[in-house]
Amino acid sequence: DTAVSQTPKYLVTQMGNDKSIKCEQNLGHDTMYWYKQDSKKFLKIMFSYNNKELIINETVPNRFSPKSPDKAHLNLHINSLELGDSAVYFCASSLQVMWGNTIYFGEGSWLTVV
C-alpha cells in the first residue's frame, strides 16, 4: 500500500495550459505539503495544509492553487503553465501535533512544460 500517492507521475504539457496534480495519503495524517524540486535538485516548500486549512504559502505565484477537499487529499492546480514550472513536485504528509513526527513523501510528479 502506498502511503502518499500522487498522480500523474509524469506530465508533459505545452506552455499556457492548465494542469492538476492529485495527492492522497492513507496514513491518517492531518498535515499535507507540496514541495518543488527544480532542475538543480533544490527542494523548497510551496504550501502546507492542516486539516484542510492553508498554513504555509511560500511566495508562490498565484497561478498555483492548492485545494484540500479533506485532510487526506491535497491537490495542486497550475494555471497558464510556464517553462520555468518544469520541475518535480512532491506531495508529503505528517502528523502536526506530535513530537518527532516525520514528513513522508510521495514519489513525485515530473512536470515538463514545452
Add this chain to the structure above:
Amino acid sequence: AQTVTQSQPEMSVQEAETVTLSCTYDTSESDYYLFWYKQPPSRQMILVIRQEAYKQQNATENRFSVNFQKAAKSFSLKISDSQLGDAAMYFCAYRSDPSNFGNEKLTFGTGTRLTIIP
C-alpha cells in the same frame, strides 16, 4: 529563518568503506529536528535517519549513524560498509519545533551526490 548547508556537492567511496557526509545549519531555536533523506535516481525521497535536538545521544539506523554537535550546529551522516544501493543524492533537512504551529516545513540543504565505487 533557518538555513541548511551541505558543503560537499559530490562524494565518492569505495564499496564496503565508510563515508561521512557533512551538514551544518543555522537556527536560533533550541528545539528542532534534523533529518537525512536519500533520493535515488527514481527521485523518491526516503527517510534515512532523524535526530531530536533535545537528545544528546546520536541516532543510529543499522549502517547509518549521525554525529550531532548541537553547539557547533553540525549534523553529519556516516555510512558504514557502503553498498552499491547507497548511491543517491543525500539531503540534510531541518524542521522547527512542532509546537511552533504554522512552521512545520522542512528546510533542505542543496544535497550531496554519493557515488559508490565497486
